[in-house]
Amino acid sequence: MPIARCLASALVVALAPIVSLATETVTFGTNWKAQAEHGGFYQALATGLYAERGLDVEIRPGGPQVNHRQLIAAGRLDFYMGGNMFGQFDFLREGIPVVSVAAIFQKDPQAMLAHPGTGVDGFADLADKTLFIAPFGKLTFWPWMAHSFGLDEGQIRPYTFNAAPFLADENSAQQGYVTAEPFAIRREGGFEPVVLLMADAGYDSYSTLIQTRAELIEEQPEVVQAFVDASILGWVDYLYGDPAPGNALILRDNPDMTAEQIAFSIEAMRKHGIVDSGDAEELGIGAMTDERWAQFFADAVSWGAVEPDLPWQDGYTLAFVNRGVGNGRRP
Numbered sequence: 001m002p003i004a005r006c007l008a009s010a011l012v013v014a015l016a017p018i019v020s021l022a023t024e025t026v027t028f029g030t031n032w033k034a035q036a037e038h039g040g041f042y043q044a045l046a047t048g049l050y051a052e053r054g055l056d057v058e059i060r061p062g063g064p065q066v067n068h069r070q071l072i073a074a075g076r077l078d079f080y081m082g083g084n085m086f087g088q089f090d091f092l093r094e095g096i097p098v099v100s101v102a103a104i105f106q107k108d109p110q111a112m113l114a115h116p117g118t119g120v121d122g123f124a125d126l127a128d129k130t131l132f133i134a135p136f137g138k139l140t141f142w143p144w145m146a147h148s149f150g151l152d153e154g155q156i157r158p159y160t161f162n163a164a165p166f167l168a169d170e171n172s173a174q175q176g177y178v179t180a181e182p183f184a185i186r187r188e189g190g191f192e193p194v195v196l197l198m199a200d201a202g203y204d205s206y207s208t209l210i211q212t213r214a215e216l217i218e219e220q221p222e223v224v225q226a227f228v229d230a231s232i233l234g235w236v237d238y239l240y241g242d243p244a245p246g247n248a249l250i251l252r253d254n255p256d257m258t259a260e261q262i263a264f265s266i267e268a269m270r271k272h273g274i275v276d277s278g279d280a281e282e283l284g285i286g287a288m289t290d291e292r293w294a295q296f297f298a299d300a301v302s303w304g305a306v307e308p309d310l311p312w313q314d315g316y317t318l319a320f321v322n323r324g325v326g327n328g329r330r331p
Helices: 008-014 036-046 066-073 083-093 135-139 141-149 164-168 181-189 214-219 221-240 246-255 257-270 290-302
Strands: 024-029 054-059 081-086 098-105 111-113 130-133 157-158 171-176 193-196 209-212
Touching: 008 193, 024 066, 024 221, 036 054, 036 221, 036 246, 036 257, 054 221, 066 081, 066 209, 081 083, 081 246, 083 098, 083 130, 083 290, 098 214, 098 221, 111 181, 135 141, 141 290, 164 171, 164 181, 181 257, 209 214, 209 221, 214 221, 246 257
Parallel strands: 024 054, 024 081, 130 157, 130 171
Antiparallel strands: 081 209, 098 209, 111 171, 111 193
């Protein structure tokens, strides 16, 4: 029976009012080193929101030598921070029973950055530029860019998360998170780059997905609901309250992070509506809809990025979101 269709009986518990749980230890693996883009999760941990719901949460930071995606597939993590919807499609393609239960980022923060004064006002203006794009970008957002704006793969050069090649070539553009790389360009290059946010130009993937094992949904839906709700409230508090508790844990887990970078990232998330926009404005942070999953899948098929027979409906459930959690605490 398809994963998403076998959950109905178990999810009755998840839709019930929150009740006190016996303390349950759960692990949550992020997709990179601790940073403001993970802030709501750290805020929920630091302020006791997980503990209030009976959860003893261990946040395990990711990084270049850490494969949390592999660990959740092997059942060694309870929750995982998925980067985008293509990651969920990969789980389905490989037959791995991992399901998306919330989308914290309504907008994918991926952007292309260009030099000012070089005629770049939109993605179509990149047609004569050298494009620094990482291998994962070629598998995710690049098919959309090429299909939508007539760009050519011959323009691509490897992006190694080093801005030096971009800074040295005014006729180039590089990928980056709108919440991070513009800060680095300003610091290292001394100028404000042109920022083209993909989400505002038609690339409509959810990002920072909370993903969990189908087994946990079936056997302990109340734990999944508690983790999702506390995480949502953590994000509300992080964006609209005092983020200091969460930031302290971020700086503890990532000594290379700086307070200045964190402040820039928080402001960028607010400015661009990364977390709180679209369906989340009414349904609450973490919102997902059938319509958006269907549309993004159809678009990805049209770009040639996903096979049309992939059972995309089995990769997510709406049972834990769209309940307006935290709406009364938002401005």
